Amino acid sequence: MPLKDMRGFEAVGGEAGSEPVSRRDFFTLVGWGGFLAAMGGVGLGSFKFYVPTVLYEPPTTFKIGPPKDYGLGVDTRWKTEGQFWVVREAQGMYALISICRHLGCTPNWFPDQERFRCPCHGSIYDTNGNVRGGPAPRTLWRAAISLDPIDGQVVVNTSVRQDPDPKSIEGIAVYVDPDGRKVKPFYLDV
Amino acid sequence: MIERFAKFVRDTQVWQSLFRHGYPDNDRNQSLIMFSSVLLHLHPVKIKRSALRFRYTMCLGGMSAFMFLLLTFTGIFLMFYYVPDTRQAYHNIKDLTSNVFMGGLMRDLHKWSAEAMVFLVWAHMFRVFMTGSYKAPREFNWVIGVLLLTFTLLLSWTGYLLPWDQLALWAITVGTKMAEATPFIGYAGPWGQQLGMRVDNDIRFLLIGGTVVGQNALLRFYVLHCVALPVLITAGMVVHFWRIRKDGFSGPL
Numbered sequence: 268m269p270l271k272d273m274r275g276f277e278a279v280g281g282e283a284g285s286e287p288v289s290r291r292d293f294f295t296l297v298g299w300g301g302f303l304a305a306m307g308g309v310g311l312g313s314f315k316f317y318v319p320t321v322l323y324e325p326p327t328t329f330k331i332g333p334p335k336d337y338g339l340g341v342d343t344r345w346k347t348e349g350q351f352w353v354v355r356e357a358q359g360m361y362a363l364i365s366i367c368r369h370l371g372c373t374p375n376w377f378p379d380q381e382r383f384r385c386p387c388h389g390s391i392y393d394t395n396g397n398v399r400g401g402p403a404p405r406t407l408w409r410a411a412i413s414l415d416p417i418d419g420q421v422v423v424n425t426s427v428r429q430d431p432d433p434k435s436i437e438g439i440a441v442y443v444d445p446d447g448r449k450v451k452p453f454y455l456d457v
Numbered sequence: 458m459i460e461r462f463a464k465f466v467r468d469t470q471v472w473q474s475l476f477r478h479g480y481p482d483n484d485r486n487q488s489l490i491m492f493s494s495v496l497l498h499l500h501p502v503k504i505k506r507s508a509l510r511f512r513y514t515m516c517l518g519g520m521s522a523f524m525f526l527l528l529t530f531t532g533i534f535l536m537f538y539y540v541p542d543t544r545q546a547y548h549n550i551k552d553l554t555s556n557v558f559m560g561g562l563m564r565d566l567h568k569w570s571a572e573a574m575v576f577l578v579w580a581h582m583f584r585v586f587m588t589g590s591y592k593a594p595r596e597f598n599w600v601i602g603v604l605l606l607t608f609t610l611l612l613s614w615t616g617y618l619l620p621w622d623q624l625a626l627w628a629i630t631v632g633t634k635m636a637e638a639t640p641f642i643g644y645a646g647p648w649g650q651q652l653g654m655r656v657d658n659d660i661r662f663l664l665i666g667g668t669v670v671g672q673n674a675l676l677r678f679y680v681l682h683c684v685a686l687p688v689l690i691t692a693g694m695v696v697h698f699w700r701i702r703k704d705g706f707s708g709p710l
Contacts, residue, residue, distance in 0.1 A: 319667065322657075323672065370630075
């Protein structure tokens with residue numbers, strides 16, 4: 268007895284022992300498959316169209332000169348152009364992004380108090396980025412920092428950010444152990 | 458003479474096309490007129506007396522829809538003088554409010570109707586909840602209504618950026634930080650960074666077309682505000698009204 272498909276048509280081309288596929292089912296499959304593949308292609312293309320490939324905005328990577336240009340402490344010279352501070356310690360340096368972690372305003376550096384203070388809602392940070400007061404829920408971001416192997420300049424990339432989960436300790440509202448943050452690429456041993 | 462002219466007018470093809478049925482002085486003609494008109498058929502032929510009581514609906518849904526119409530018309534007026542360019546936008550708004558004839562009126566109408574629409578949509582939702590009108594068989598329309606509320610809030614939010622002043626800039630900076638905290642597809646959200654999200658490839662980046670609120674963000678919000686969201690909310694409203702028409706008005710029998 269010949270094999271038949273669901274609609275009662277005789278199946279064609281079925282090998283003995285294998286599942287027969289009727290001509291109609293085959294073309295239905297090819298038709299829908301082609302249609303869905305085309306729609307998927309259009310969908311992916313539309314999505315990709317929506318992702319900008321060229322950005323006309325301030326760069327996120329900055330060459331900031333050799334490490335010897337930076338003395339101990341906080342340096343504010345890149346705040347306006349790059350939105351970060353450079354902090355130099357005895358054994359190395361790191362870059363703090365000058366965006367308040369509360370609502371994104373720009374804090375100011377007060378050398379006499381050794382604190383960053385945000386003018387919007389009064390968040391206070393120390394030089395490690397830990398929160399000493401105010402509403403900020405997390406520590407300041409640290410940007411990726413490295414040495415250019417060719418000309419020896421320090422390179423800061425503000426699009427790669429270190430953001431460890433903080434905790435509360437005595438006297439500091441939001442705290443992350445500064446030694447734990449001294450990892451590549453967010454800390455530069457000099 | 459007048460009689461003959463009236464008869465001539467009534468016999469023209471234009472008149473016959475506009476008024477296809479006789480005077481609505483009997484049930485049959487009343488029904489035919491309602492069924493055959495695209496605008497009138499939104500209304501049911503017969504309606505429960507209680508549904509017409511002002512204190513039952515307080516016209517909140519109707520007023521929301523009216524606000525949308527008002528916003529569409531005033532918005533089109535504003536589009537003639539507004540360019541979504543970071544160097545021009547703020548000055549265009551200044552021009553509109555102080556120089557353009559009736560520009561201030563149009564902008565103020567647009568702004569205050571927008572505030573009113575957000576309030577009215579919330580109030581409408583509250584009324585529907587309090588009268589139990591969300592219950593079966595109207596539960597599907599409640600879901601459509603929640604979508605319409607979302608579109609209303611998004612329209613309000615995208616419009617907020619367009620004046621390109623400090624208020625706009627920081628409101629959108631703060632608002633898009635919420636998008637950044639989306640799980641999986643946001644840079645600051647749970648499992649975002651584990652999935653490789655960065656500030657330059659996450660959902661916020663797509664939304665504002667960059668890592669900071671700039672020209673791309675202004676243009677994207679403009680397109681969303683003037684094209685994408687109005688089309689979506691219109692489609693939602695069509696379904697919303699259709700379901701009201703099909704399910705009938707709720708209310709005391």
